[in-house]
Amino acid sequence: xxxxxxxxxxxxxxxxxxxxxxxxxxxxxxxxxxxxxxxxxxxxxxxxxxxxxxxxxxxxxxxxxxxxxxxxxxxxxxxxxxxxxxxxxxxxxxxxxxxxxxxxxxxxxxxxxxxxxxxxxxxxxxxxxxxxxxxxxxxxxxxxxxxxxxxxxxxxxxxxxxxxxxxxxxxxxxxxxxxxxxxxxxxxxxxxxxxxxxxxxxxxxxxxxxxxxxxxxxxxxxxxxxxxxxxxxxxxxxxxxxxxxxxxxxxxxxxxxxxxxxxxxxxxxxxxxxxxxxxxxxxxxxxxxxxxxxxxxxxxxxxxxxxxxxxxxxxxxxxxxxxxxxxxxxxxxxxxxxxxxxxxxxxxxxxxxxxxxxxxxxxxxx
Numbered sequence: 453x454x455x456x457x458x459x460x461x462x463x464x465x466x467x468x469x470x471x472x473x474x475x476x477x478x479x480x481x482x483x484x485x486x487x488x489x490x491x492x493x494x495x496x497x498x499x500x501x502x503x504x505x506x507x508x509x510x511x512x513x514x515x516x517x518x519x520x521x522x523x524x525x526x527x528x529x530x531x532x533x534x535x536x537x538x539x540x541x542x543x544x545x546x547x548x549x550x551x552x553x554x555x556x557x558x559x560x561x562x563x564x565x566x567x568x569x570x571x572x573x574x575x576x577x578x579x580x581x582x583x584x585x586x587x588x589x590x591x592x593x594x595x596x597x598x599x600x601x602x603x604x605x606x607x608x609x610x611x612x613x614x615x616x617x618x619x620x621x622x623x624x625x626x627x628x629x630x631x632x633x634x635x636x637x638x639x640x641x642x643x644x645x646x647x648x649x650x651x652x653x654x655x656x657x658x659x660x661x662x663x664x665x666x667x668x669x670x671x672x673x674x675x676x677x678x679x680x681x682x683x684x685x686x687x688x689x690x691x692x693x694x695x696x697x698x699x700x701x702x703x704x705x706x707x708x709x710x711x712x713x714x715x716x717x718x719x720x721x722x723x724x725x726x727x728x729x730x731x732x733x734x735x736x737x738x739x740x741x742x743x744x745x746x747x748x749x750x751x752x753x754x755x756x757x758x759x760x761x762x763x764x765x766x767x768x769x770x771x772x773x774x775x776x777x778x779x780x781x782x783x784x785x786x787x788x789x790x791x792x793x794x795x796x797x798x799x800x801x802x803x804x805x806x807x808x809x810x811x812x813x814x815x816x817x818x
Contacts, residue, residue, distance in 0.1 A: 472498065472517075473519060474500065474517070475498070475500070476501075476502075477521040477524070483499045483501070489578055489579065495582070503529065503531060503532040514540075517545070517585055518545050520547050530560065534563050546569065547560045547565040552570045556568070567581050650674045652760040655811065656756045656797060659800045660756070660796065670753055674760065676725040677728050679725075680709030680711070684702065684706050688702050704733070707731075711729050730742070730743075730754070731743075731755075731758075736750070736793055737791045739791070762785065763785055766781035767781050786798070
């Protein structure tokens with residue numbers, strides 16, 4: 453609304469008639485002469501004998517144009533020109549002087565004067581100079597209006613785009629959540645595992661220096677790490693005892709199934725989810741599955757979710773065992789340092805364990 457009011461004010465200024473002109477000259481006869489000529493041409497005029505008096509009039513009222521003499525007692529008209537340009541940008545300035553000096557004219561122009569006229573000049577020369585200055589002022593204001601309208605339109609479109617993107621993000625996140633829940637609901641003992649994995653992964657990624665945009669994607673994508681289990685038979689997924697070699701192979705297929713389900717999309721979110729699904733069971737020493745990647749070959753998101761997933765699994769009840777106490781779980785995680793887990797990611801987990809436990813609504817006494 454403030455931008456619209458400003459634009460409207462500028463539009464009124466460009467169409468307001470008659471124009472008000474401020475005449476600044478220490479010579480009373482010159483002020484009267486300019487006044488008579490301009491009033492006779494339907495301009496409204498106010499006069500000032502000094503820069504100080506002119507400042508007072510400028511503070512009280514708006515002017516389309518100021519005619520300012522260069523040489524005045526106490527201070528130069530150039531000082532006033534600079535102030536008008538800075539504090540009253542909608543007021544055009546016509547500088548007049550008895551000195552026909554191109555260098556001074558250039559300085560006046562550099563300081564904001566629209567034109568530089570050398571005394572003496574005729575009535576018509578004054579009116580032409582005033583008219584040209586006001587014409588230039590009108591063009592600049594019209595350009596300003598167009599620029600403000602364009603900026604306003606861009607701002608409105610940007611706001612609409614951001615709202616649309618946010619709506620899409622919320623929709624994507626809800627879809628991801630429901631897809632992850634579909635897998636989790638097959639195992640009622642996993643509780644809030646998918647929510648915790650996203651939150652823990654985001655926390656670890658933040659301390660590892662991931663940019664804000666990727667942190668948001670990681671938080672939403674991490675819960676889909678086990679989406680491939682949708683293709684794992686219940687007799688294997690819910691088996692309380694030890695798996696046979698064939699059953700273990702079938703279980704491990706969930707990494708590739710998840711990747712196949714999620715990859716090939718133009719969505720940056722789903723592409724990250726596909727990478728996580730494929731790599732969260734890789735091990736830092738290269739002994740993981742399905743591709744035996746090692747160290748930095750494993751994407752950072754996969755290394756982060758590997759730590760978050762195993763840790764949360766250890767402190768949660770499973771069909772085949774109860775949850776481990778926190779000290780024992782951390783000891784087991786440390787046993788995998790540099791073999792199963794990236795040491796840097798594991799260190800971040802341990803250093804921020806209190807914050808990690810709070811994400812699951814769990815105390816250190818678990």
